[in-house]
Amino acid sequence: MIEPIVKPRRKNPLKRTRLPTSPPRARSRASHGFTRAAAEGRFMLQRCGACGTFCYPARDACPTCLSADLVFADAPRRSKLLCETTLHVPADVYFRERAPWRVGLVAMECGPRLVAHLHADCEEGGPVVMSFQLDKSGQAVAFAHPERETPNMTDDRQWREMTADPKFRRVLVTNGRSIVGQETVTALKAAGASIVFVGVAEPWKPFQGEDTLRAMEGVEIVPLDIGDEKSVADLAADIGGKVDILVNTTEHVRAGGLLDRQGTSIVRDEIDQAYLGFVHLAQAFGPAMRMRGSDGVNSAAAWVNILSVYALANWPVFGAYSASQAACLSLSHSLRAELRPGGVKVVNVFTGPLDIEWFQTVPPPKVAPRAVAAAIVSALKRGLEDVFVGDVAEDIRQRLIANPKAVERELGA
Amino acid sequence: MQSSIRTPYDRVVMAVPVTIPYVRYSIESAQWWIGRALKALVDGAGIMPRDIDGFCVSSFTAGLDSGIGLTQHFGLCVRWIDTIPLGGASAIAALRRAARAVQAGDARIVACVAGDTNHVDSFRATLESFSRFNQDAVYPYGAGGANASFALIARNYMRTFGARREDFGKIAVTQRSNALRNPNALMKSPLTIEQYMSARPIADPIHLFDCVMPCAGAEAFLVMSEDVAASLNLPAAKILATIERHNAFGDDPVQVRGGWAMDIDELYAMAGVKPDDLDFVETYDDYPVISMMQFEDLGFCQKGEGPDFVRQHDLTIDGTFPHNTSGGQLSVGQAGAGGAYLGVVEALRQVLGLAGPTQVRDARIGLASGFGMINYDRGLASGAAILAGPGA
Numbered sequence: 001m002i003e004p005i006v007k008p009r010r011k012n013p014l015k016r017t018r019l020p021t022s023p024p025r026a027r028s029r030a031s032h033g034f035t036r037a038a039a040e041g042r043f044m045l046q047r048c049g050a051c052g053t054f055c056y057p058a059r060d061a062c063p064t065c066l067s068a069d070l071v072f073a074d075a076p077r078r079s080k081l082l083c084e085t086t087l088h089v090p091a092d093v094y095f096r097e098r099a100p101w102r103v104g105l106v107a108m109e110c111g112p113r114l115v116a117h118l119h120a121d122c123e124e125g126g127p128v129v130m131s132f133q134l135d136k137s138g139q140a141v142a143f144a145h146p147e148r149e150t151p152n153m154t155d156d157r158q159w160r161e162m163t164a165d166p167k168f169r170r171v172l173v174t175n176g177r178s179i180v181g182q183e184t185v186t187a188l189k190a191a192g193a194s195i196v197f198v199g200v201a202e203p204w205k206p207f208q209g210e211d212t213l214r215a216m217e218g219v220e221i222v223p224l225d226i227g228d229e230k231s232v233a234d235l236a237a238d239i240g241g242k243v244d245i246l247v248n249t250t251e252h253v254r255a256g257g258l259l260d261r262q263g264t265s266i267v268r269d270e271i272d273q274a275y276l277g278f279v280h281l282a283q284a285f286g287p288a289m290r291m292r293g294s295d296g297v298n299s300a301a302a303w304v305n306i307l308s309v310y311a312l313a314n315w316p317v318f319g320a321y322s323a324s325q326a327a328c329l330s331l332s333h334s335l336r337a338e339l340r341p342g343g344v345k346v347v348n349v350f351t352g353p354l355d356i357e358w359f360q361t362v363p364p365p366k367v368a369p370r371a372v373a374a375a376i377v378s379a380l381k382r383g384l385e386d387v388f389v390g391d392v393a394e395d396i397r398q399r400l401i402a403n404p405k406a407v408e409r410e411l412g413a
Numbered sequence: 414m415q416s417s418i419r420t421p422y423d424r425v426v427m428a429v430p431v432t433i434p435y436v437r438y439s440i441e442s443a444q445w446w447i448g449r450a451l452k453a454l455v456d457g458a459g460i461m462p463r464d465i466d467g468f469c470v471s472s473f474t475a476g477l478d479s480g481i482g483l484t485q486h487f488g489l490c491v492r493w494i495d496t497i498p499l500g501g502a503s504a505i506a507a508l509r510r511a512a513r514a515v516q517a518g519d520a521r522i523v524a525c526v527a528g529d530t531n532h533v534d535s536f537r538a539t540l541e542s543f544s545r546f547n548q549d550a551v552y553p554y555g556a557g558g559a560n561a562s563f564a565l566i567a568r569n570y571m572r573t574f575g576a577r578r579e580d581f582g583k584i585a586v587t588q589r590s591n592a593l594r595n596p597n598a599l600m601k602s603p604l605t606i607e608q609y610m611s612a613r614p615i616a617d618p619i620h621l622f623d624c625v626m627p628c629a630g631a632e633a634f635l636v637m638s639e640d641v642a643a644s645l646n647l648p649a650a651k652i653l654a655t656i657e658r659h660n661a662f663g664d665d666p667v668q669v670r671g672g673w674a675m676d677i678d679e680l681y682a683m684a685g686v687k688p689d690d691l692d693f694v695e696t697y698d699d700y701p702v703i704s705m706m707q708f709e710d711l712g713f714c715q716k717g718e719g720p721d722f723v724r725q726h727d728l729t730i731d732g733t734f735p736h737n738t739s740g741g742q743l744s745v746g747q748a749g750a751g752g753a754y755l756g757v758v759e760a761l762r763q764v765l766g767l768a769g770p771t772q773v774r775d776a777r778i779g780l781a782s783g784f785g786m787i788n789y790d791r792g793l794a795s796g797a798a799i800l801a802g803p804g805a
Contacts, residue, residue: 024553031549057550085564087555088614091537095555103554105565107666
């Protein structure tokens with residue numbers, strides 16, 4: 001039975017901020033199959049293509065038949081907790097300062113045995129359900145959950161290390177003018193965020209939804225024009241030390257590729273807003289977040305980007321926009337590596353065309369802004385890193401795995 | 414009793430038991446410790462380094478050096494070499510390989526050495542890069558070495574077979590009393606069962622006195638023919654039988670037995686003795702639960718009877734079942750791969766009557782075992798040897 005976490009009190013500014021430490025990070029190359037699974041919230045194990053044996057830890061040959069045809073495949077999550085231990089004196093600094101820490105050995109119904117972190121409600125000898133999670137080092141670890149929901153289960157202290165749950169965290173949503181931004185604010189508040197700062201450029205200009213936003217408790221509208229380096233720096237100077245989750249809801253969508261545009265002004269706008277805006281935000285907020293990765297219940301936890309799925313494959317109808325998104329995607333991988341020492345996750349939410357005015361001429365299916373907001377909160381609660389929202393994003397994801405060249409040709413048709 | 418079809422170790426002997434006294438931390442390198450052991454071997458045998466023509470070495474902390482680099486380091490010119498990275502099973506494996514090399518004439522005098530240093534942070538570094546499965550699937554869980562793995566094994570064993578902490582405690586406490594007679598043991602003060610029970614928890618049910626203390630040190634012995642030993646006037650021990658097994662019982666959900674259980678009949682058959690005939694036993698004791706498991710797997714009682722066996726016997730040097738007479742790793746210290754040799758070298762001393770203050774009276778035949786390599790969820794390597802003194 002988990003005691004609910006309590007809302008942290010205002011921090012004593014004279015107290016030292018505990019610096020983040022990381023659990024052990026080294027992994028074999030094959031083991032990154034689990035990293036991929038964890039990033040997407042899937043439970044995958046290696047399965048032998050020749051004899052069907054599931055195996056673990058990651059191998060380069062099947063321990064039953066020696067075939068090299070080992071493929072990471074979705075695997076049944078059901079398992080039994082064989083035995084457990086509580087570590088009181090771990091060797092590693094990260095675990096030492098979090099001791100006591102509970103781990104166990106589980107036997108998968110599909111065969112292999114996994115050493116796993118345990119949710120506190122897992123009972124020895126009982127059934128458990130497995131997932132792979134990204135720990136504070138950004139690498140995959142096995143995590144055992146109780147079979148059924150238990151009271152306050154997301155407040156489990158070992159589980160909170162794996163997630164970026166918005167509960168009692170303070171969030172900056174960068175663009176309150178967009179519908180996606182507004183839906184995200186609503187969803188984060190519903191998920192228990194203690195305060196949501198909402199960036200609005202030129203706040204004296206009214207916008208649709210403004211009244212609702214201003215009426216919400218624990219929502220604070222702040223001036224933020226992410227294309228303006230000084231505006232971003234000013235806001236960071238003001239609230240940078242208390243942003244635990246940053247959701248970049250910047251939206252700058254224009255149709256067109258290269259040949260039907262005259263000059264570079266539209267392209268420049270796209271780059272200013274999407275790419276340089278990202279740079280401004282990262283430089284202003286990133287360092288403080290990285291420092292605060294271990295700062296208690298409301299430690300800095302995640303950075304969320306909303307990216308077009310066409311960051312992964314250019315859609316010439318929105319060709320220059322796709323390219324700006326690809327640039328942001330690349331930058332996000334740099335940010336991910338740079339925030340990693342702080343244990344701060346970078347979550348990329350890939351979406352197909354949104355149901356907003358800028359995609360007016362695009363036929364359905366389109367993604368409702370509310371679905372994007374729900375996906376963001378879900379990713380934070382589950383500790384995911386790569387999320388695909390809606391049918392178009394999922395379609396592109398699958399087709400890219402199958403044949404990227406086909407995707408290029410077909411998007412350009 | 415089954416009969417063995419293996420070739421006996423005819424006229425092959427072990428001699429010159431060497432222990433370089435341990436220290437908790439050392440500023441010296443593993444090479445320094447191995448060098449001291451080699452020096453003690455040649456001095457003890459009255460030979461020159463050039464007389465060593467076979468070299469078998471184990472070390473976790475020798476850095477980039479395997480046996481071959483060490484030959485140049487120590488000026489050895491050998492015609493047979495082996496580097497054995499089997500952790501706690503290294504000594505048994507070294508003995509087996511060296512004995513066959515001598516028997517076949519591939520080498521005349523083989524130096525078997527294990528040595529490790531212990532710098533301030535070197536133990537953690539060893540843990541961190543222990544093996545691929547360990548790196549991928551154990552170390553990231555805060556395991557802190559073998560503690561977590563053995564905690565899981567011990568907990569399962571306790572639940573399955575009714576072992577209590579007091580039973581493990583008896584093993585640890587008895588070994589401490591043995592260690593108080595061994596001037597080389599790092600643990601110098603008596604341990605009571607009350608102290609054992611109230612020690613701080615490390616990884617439930619493993620508490621402080623269930624754990625070995627990492628330290629620096631070296632252990633060694635020579636393997637040669639009976640004739641060479643005689644020509645050198647060296648007291649020598651016969652190798653009656655050995656076994657070795659790796660990755661046994663992989664389907665057991667949690668480890669409740671080691672590879673010994675597969676080969677134990679063969680061990681006694683080859684030796685031509687029964688468990689009852691043994692005058693002492695040196696088990697590999699990185700945790701008391703593993704010693705208890707070996708009482709079963711080495712044939713002193715049935716599986717599951719280990720706890721009762723411990724309750725029924727006096728495990729001291731002068732007791733009904735002299736066990737880990739030096740104090741074992743639990744009380745002498747674990748000098749890396751030297752921990753594998755500790756029991757083998759002590760057994761050699763015992764059958765030669767050279768054990769001094771820890772000598773078991775009239776010890777003629779004894780058993781030493783090895784166990785090692787928690788690669789993932791269990792110890793993979795196991796081995797055992799039965800030695801006999803000149804009078805046996």
